[in-house]
Amino acid sequence: MGASLAESLSPGPAVSSPAPQSPAYEAVIGLEVHVQIRTRSKIFTRVAAGYGHEPNTLTDPVVLALPGALPVMNRAALDAIIKAGLLLGCEIAPVCKWDRKNYFYPDSPKNYQISQYDAPVCRGGAVEIELPGPARNVMGEHKRIPLTRIHLEEDVGKLNHGAAESLVDYNRAGTPLMEIVSEPALHSGEEAYAYLTSLRATMIQGGISDCDMEKGQLRCDANISLRPAGSTTLGTKVELKNLNSISFVRDGIEHEIRRQRGILERGGRITQETRDYDGMTGTSQSLRSKEEAHDYRYFPDPDLMPVVIDEAWRERLRADCPELPFDRQRRFIAAYDLPYTQTSVLVWDRPLADYFEAAVRLGAAPQAAGNWIINDLQRELASAGSAPAECRVSPSHLVALLRLIESGVLLNAAAKEVFIEMFATGDSPEKIADRRGLRATPTDQGELEGWCRESIAGNPKAAAEFRSGKDGAINALKGPVMKAAKGKASPKAVDETLRRLLAGG
Amino acid sequence: MTSSATPLHYLPITEAAAALSAGRLTSAELTEAVIARAEAVEPRLRALLSADPASARAQARASDLRRASGQSLGPLDGIPIGLKDVIAVQDQPLTAGSRMLANFISPYDATVTRRLRASGAVLYGRHNCDEFAMGSSTENSAFHPTGNPWDLDRVPGGSSGGSAAALAAGEALATLGSDTGGSIRQPAALCGVVGLKPTYGTVSRYGLVAYASSLDQIGPFGRTVADVALVLQAIAGHDERDSTSLRAAPEDFGEAVTASPVPRRLGLPREYFGEGLDPEVAAAVEQAVAHYRGLGCEIREVSLPHTPYCLDAYYVLATAEASSNLSRYDGVRYGHRCAAPRDLQDLYCRSRAEGFGAEVKRRIILGTYVLSSGYYDAYYLRAQKVRTLVRRDFLRAFEEVDALLTPTSPIPAFRRGEKADPLAMYLCDIYTIGANLAGLPAMSVPCGFTRAGLPVGFQLIGKPLGESELLAIGHAYDRVHQWGRRSPNL
């Protein structure tokens, strides 16, 4: 899963054709993202939370809102939102409370949703995003998208629509849910895409949510309006719903921007409405507008007590917060001199990056370790379908392998073979190299010198270039030697011998 | 024992428990007597909405077996106790006096139900009440009214009227009611029994059909203050399923009652003795005051200046919370569903219109109004601030006195149909609502009868979590007079 997860989370360049921006209008986009918190039990009762169970098997009197049932908070849901707020740099409210949002709908068992109206847990904060760079191996522009607030609420049940009736399954009802509201500070589908990939990675790496959009663990609504470029007032906004993948969010937003610009350019007016985007057909349609304005009659839920979040609680969770992916990326580049492309794979996969750092702490050369992890380890993990944490190649074994390569004991092809067996058996590279007889046999120095002389004689131009100071020219001389040695010569020995002979004339 | 003359169904718990533990009585006999009494009086009284005699007999047999093997669970073991039909009992109907829940069977036990079972009580009878506990006469029951055992043409009070009447008529040895604005104390006064509303948070509300969450509290009815203490002992205590449940240090309420009485300072709030108080009620309450004076208590007049606003604050808070609490009754997952709904909105609107009675609809509409956009600050928020002031009034009074003594109800039991105007009915609760707003323990103790033979009660209001002291003060009067042990001619 390592490879696929990292790829899907990478904020690198996404292949899409952004809507050509008309100079006349600027799009202003705010996102409301619902993230299900990964807890074992529900937010206001202790029946299990989960996905993919038979209908109505995760209920109890509280979930079904039976007469007399009462809610009690799940502390883990609060821990999770505080942690999310700390990760995103939000202000954590010292006191927050629960409010009832009253509206009738069959997926809402009480016909009110317990939510937070005017005292959310988190205010402010930001999501850092990276826009696509000019090339795949060049870092793109970074921006910080400010957040308005994050609050906690309960999820509703699921409606299954038939021909004449709708069927309600309450398994999802009462799953803890965070609503993360951004400021209207995004300006394109691409930015929204980058926002969601960054936010999702942060939630996953913080252990807050699995954020699987197919399972509804991350859901996104977008508010989109256009205004004349340079204007500071907001235009009429349209809410886009049912954006059920990150790509659909990007495409749906671009589609809506084009739609609104078309209307405005024809001199029309935008209607405030909610539209449903169909990612399969790339079209949207207006949802029948509600016959009356909502009056949710918010009031403090008298069945629940306020939450007081003190410094000790915040600090306990802060200690449990991982480094954010972009911070880690900057550190990997600065401290280990890793190329951008390597960091942009590693930092989006926290277990892989943790593995990398463990190996480096044990003495591995960062770039070599990065290469082995990204290429060989990821490949093996992907084909085995396992996670870095359960990988049988310990970081110390990887370090041992790198040492064997560096000292010439293992040649590259042999090392690859050793690694595959390390992955399969968990044995040390030394043991495998011995068992399989893969240690490089020391080649006869005279024979090696002979091949080197032949190579220098056969490439006088490269030899002359090297002697005149072009160090890289030596590589052209190595190829024939390696070929003659049929892979048995250590690159280190070849390099040393060539240099000695070239220097000596 | 002097109770040889007392029929079994009229025994106080203290005496029944003594007889059970001495082997002079079995729970089977006691339960049989209560069932027989219920069958005899029910056609006229109609205090019960449902009863399960087979289950009660089985519980009684189990109690007798426990006792025979030396494993008695305490003073309530084997005692028949009935519940207001707003308290969930697994596999039994739970109607809240509403057509909405006419066919509802609870799949779970309320916390108080579990605690009563754990104390060995024999659960028998589910009592009539005003629909969703909204009312002061039990006339708002969707099923039928209940008579007052002392005069069947009169109401037993409400909303826990069935529970007060059933106890007064001998259909249980104790009962549980719920009290949001006086719904235990007012019927206790009107039926001549003791009724206690504990400090808010003392008894778990888990499994109590909610009317107004910040005011609702379950409490016991008993024939004597000592009995009420025993039942409170069984049901009180922290419950992790109710976020509003308090973590108070455990107390022995039964012990507190029998502790030697000490002279106390009692306060008479002048706002509770004014206009609208029936002279016969006033006279009976004055007798009780005289009793305490005779015991050496210091009696002081005190003032609770925000009393005139209690009713208003109550009707804002209670109806607002109720409008939201009752949203769940929508005909979707359980409860009444209208025939052939055209669409979802039709299902909601007609199921609720058909399932709720007039008083419930009126309160839902009022509650919806006070919460609706633009009115929240003027009504709900202001009422919450007035609640703060009401509570301050009480706490200030408690700096001077140990408890307050007031009439429970301004009038004795009234005739059925007499109070057709909602406001006139609401005024029945003017002396009881303050304790709900302030979350204080309060108890109605019977203190005599009118010339027409109708019971009168006085109310004691205590300090937060001051149940022990309140019970001791009440017992100091009740052990002498025992008005609750008189039985109606029924």
Next chain:
Amino acid sequence: MNQADLDLDALARLARLALTPEEKATFQRQIADLLRHIERLGEVDVTGVEPSAHAHPQHNVWQEDEPRPGLTPAEALRNAPVQRDQMIAVPKVVE
């Protein structure tokens, strides 16, 4: 209390109650009376007074995240007016 303020139709819609014209007329009058009474709350000086959500406020009342068994589907659907495929059936919901 301004009678025009009390839009019984709108309130009944919000509360999902199908009221008869007679009920509307009666409630209109009764609730207006009650509101006249309730409006006396406006006389109270509440300057600087904190609202009380509860008489005995507490905070941080919670449970640990350890699942407990819930209801079986049969228990959950025991009181359902209409059910199909182990789910509650309602008239088709149109968004």
